[in-house]
Amino acid sequence: MAPPATRKRSPWARFTTWRRRRPFWGALILILGGWLVMRPVVGATSMLLSLGVGGVSAYVLGLGMIAAALTALFLPAQRHFPAIMAVLMSLASLPLANLGGWVVGMLCGVVGASMIFAWTPYSEAEVEKHNAREARRTSRQRAARSAKGSVAKGSAA
Structure with missing residues (x-):
């Protein structure tokens, strides 16, 4: 990726x-x-x-x-x-x-x-915090997809 x-x-x-x-x-x-x-x-x-x-x-x-x-x-x-x-x-x-x-x-x-x-723009710390949260969310989604895929392969065999 x-x-x-x-x-x-x-x-x-x-x-x-x-x-x-x-x-x-x-x-x-x-x-x-x-x-x-x-x-x-x-x-x-x-x-x-x-x-x-x-x-x-x-x-x-x-x-x-x-x-x-x-x-x-x-x-x-x-x-x-x-x-x-x-x-x-x-x-x-x-x-x-x-x-x-x-x-x-x-x-x-x-x-x-x-x-x-x-209105005030985001500070650099807030942007970094948001990016870290997005990275954690996408890694959890990837882990859930891979776990779902391995469960589906295991049940098919």
């Missing part, structure tokens, strides 16, 4: 590793909040023109929240400034964009941005 560094991993395992190194859930909730802020005014451009500044501000705030979430997701080292800006945009959406997406969008934005701001 190849060592863990060179062994080919499934796409789901690679995604899980990538997700654990980023403020994934906070960004996902913030994207939902930005969409909920924009959702009431998403429609035809003629509707946007009739709404005026209220419609444009909903687009600007919603897209700003989504951009902040994507920035924090793909550049986790730069997560603090986008999180602060996302909280400010979420709070500004209450009076400027249909009560902040009927308050739910504003709350999702504040919660998601707070989760992004509070």
Whole structure:
């Protein structure tokens, strides 16, 4: 069996590793909040023109929240400034964009941005501890498979 560094991993395992190194859930909730802020005014451009500044501000705030979430997701080292800006945009959406997406969008934005701001990456000790746990788990699984295989061979004879 190849060592863990060179062994080919499934796409789901690679995604899980990538997700654990980023403020994934906070960004996902913030994207939902930005969409909920924009959702009431998403429609035809003629509707946007009739709404005026209220419609444009909903687009600007919603897209700003989504951009902040994507920035924090793909550049986790730069997560603090986008999180602060996302909280400010979420709070500004209450009076400027249909009560902040009927308050739910504003709350999702504040919660998601707070989760992004509070997220910290794993330390080296935590990563080593996780890798050791994974190695123990795979060795137990291999031992169980080999024991199951020897029992099956013994009963067949």
